[in-house]
Amino acid sequence: MTAVDVERLRLIDHHCHGVVKADLDVDGFERLITESTDPPPAGTSRFDGPLGLAVRRWCAPILGLEPFPSPEEYVARRAELGAHAVASSFLKEAGLGELLLDTGYRSQELHDLKAMGHLAGVPVHEVVRLEAVAEAVAASGVDASSYANAYRETLEKTSSQAVGLKTIVAYRGGFSFEPEEPTDAEVVRAAGTFLRAATSGRPRLEDPVLLRFGIWSGAQLARERGFPIQVHSGWGDADLDLHLSNPTLLTGLIRELDRLGVNVVFLHCYPFHRDAAYLSSVYGNVHFDVGSALHYHGPSSTRLLAEAMEVAPFSKLLFSSDAFGLAEQYHLGAMLFRRALGEVLDGWIEADHCDMVTAGRIAEGISRGNALRIYPLP
Numbered sequence: 001m002t003a004v005d006v007e008r009l010r011l012i013d014h015h016c017h018g019v020v021k022a023d024l025d026v027d028g029f030e031r032l033i034t035e036s037t038d039p040p041p042a043g044t045s046r047f048d049g050p051l052g053l054a055v056r057r058w059c060a061p062i063l064g065l066e067p068f069p070s071p072e073e074y075v076a077r078r079a080e081l082g083a084h085a086v087a088s089s090f091l092k093e094a095g096l097g098e099l100l101l102d103t104g105y106r107s108q109e110l111h112d113l114k115a116m117g118h119l120a121g122v123p124v125h126e127v128v129r130l131e132a133v134a135e136a137v138a139a140s141g142v143d144a145s146s147y148a149n150a151y152r153e154t155l156e157k158t159s160s161q162a163v164g165l166k167t168i169v170a171y172r173g174g175f176s177f178e179p180e181e182p183t184d185a186e187v188v189r190a191a192g193t194f195l196r197a198a199t200s201g202r203p204r205l206e207d208p209v210l211l212r213f214g215i216w217s218g219a220q221l222a223r224e225r226g227f228p229i230q231v232h233s234g235w236g237d238a239d240l241d242l243h244l245s246n247p248t249l250l251t252g253l254i255r256e257l258d259r260l261g262v263n264v265v266f267l268h269c270y271p272f273h274r275d276a277a278y279l280s281s282v283y284g285n286v287h288f289d290v291g292s293a294l295h296y297h298g299p300s301s302t303r304l305l306a307e308a309m310e311v312a313p314f315s316k317l318l319f320s321s322d323a324f325g326l327a328e329q330y331h332l333g334a335m336l337f338r339r340a341l342g343e344v345l346d347g348w349i350e351a352d353h354c355d356m357v358t359a360g361r362i363a364e365g366i367s368r369g370n371a372l373r374i375y376p377l378p
Contacts, residue, residue: 036238101127126163
């Protein structure tokens, strides 16, 4: 029992995804507890890691199992209960107040906004992925001279009910790009190449000019509507050159967006969570979380959160699970966050660095208050 009552806090999960609709076998489950696409070493399992250990310890009892069942026992029990019941149990066990859902990745496999609201029993709001908008525009058959206007119009329409925007530029070449807004002529030239490539298959936006154009178009819309822009940073899958996703590489863009009054929220951040914390301490528009890195750390989650809190203003750190596919990740993200935050603040109180009132205010802010301040939630 912690001195700060973190269990009562209805967390705002400011960055998450839908959960899978279908039942899973062991292989399908294991694919969703790793960021790797390579197979595990022969004779081992994806459960042989911090996240798999956390699933066996903390998720098994929610399904009526003793802690630490075998992977086969765990997945068999999951299938026995059914995907819908499992998802609803874990989402409600997480004690969430609202979900801010990124709908731009593998959406056909996952429950949509309405279904997620039903499963979780809480309001769900959309965060629009900038690159997904560009790829939808490319697939529409627009020509290069019309691309810029089509993109802006589609982004405005797509985000009419949204509460934020997101970029995955980290996955599309990294952060070492020029921060300035591209010219119209540059956009037309780049769009021609992108659109020609799109005719031969599903378009994937990788052109640095069009990525910058999307971010700047998003920034103008964010300024008008009071949206923050979420930026994937650090921790992710193999489709990423990790060293190019250090948030400090975006310092030039941060300064430009600061002048516009647009908030930036770095997601996940590990192993650059200390870099993100530094940026949040010196730029008024920078916020961050440790997202999915928290449940992937499992037993080490308290140390990770403590490091994220070393220099960051308490008003700049947010909670997210970045749960994707598995409702277990919602439960673990929330549970490990609460445990970690309670242990960090209890340690500060015990060492006389902090009093109970201040600790309670810090916990409330990180859990939900900071999200309420920077997102236009109804």
